[in-house]
Amino acid sequence: MATNRHPIELIGAQTGNCLRVAIALEEAGLPYQVRLLDLRQGNQRDPAHLALNPAGKVPTIIDRLGEKDLILSQSNAILLYAAEVMPGRLLPLDGRDRAAALERYFYFLTDVIAVSHSAFFLRSLGNHEASAVLDERSNGALRDAARFVKDTRYMGGNSFSLADIAAFTIASARRRHIDWNADAHLSRWFDEVEQRPSVRKGMKAFKRGDG
């Protein structure tokens, strides 16, 4: 299904939001090409990028579909789009299993990643006390996710899904703050996901500059 497609253009940088998209495209088997922006140089606010994403953020994708390009921002909307384009690759097809995987996906997005991003923002403003409170809340939610992989192989059930991609990028970013000896299930899950070919390739996508 994906072989006759134009490669999706993935505009981004080495950040968690962009890495989630690269891993999802790898796992979905969708061809893509990376366009690297230098966020420190402010490339995200160049007029050409603002025309694609007026918020001046990454990631953004361009999917050359027929006569009109699909331009999409918001990393997690892009992940859901990839799941729709390649049914069964990123979310289970069965409705009950799919709902369970989505529940976990949103757990990581809202209870772990969003809280961690707020902590980062407060830290950048010098508000270390409030930032530490949110960091601990986010880390606690991540630690608590060990129970998700106690009885199933992956975060959202018995198949790899968007829930694992969301969980992995934040766990990887916070790995120094997690006591990996405290829970064998969490470390077993992390080690397995880290070795997955799509994850290995996706994590390097913005280093080599192509998909």
Ligand SMILES: N[C@@H](CCC(=O)N[C@@H](CS)C(=O)NCC(=O)O)C(=O)O
């Ligand atoms: N909710 C958006 C957040 C996008 C976002 O904040 N991107 C950051 C990088 S992870 C960015 O572009 N930062 C550059 C800036 O704000 O100037 C998403 O998930 O895509």
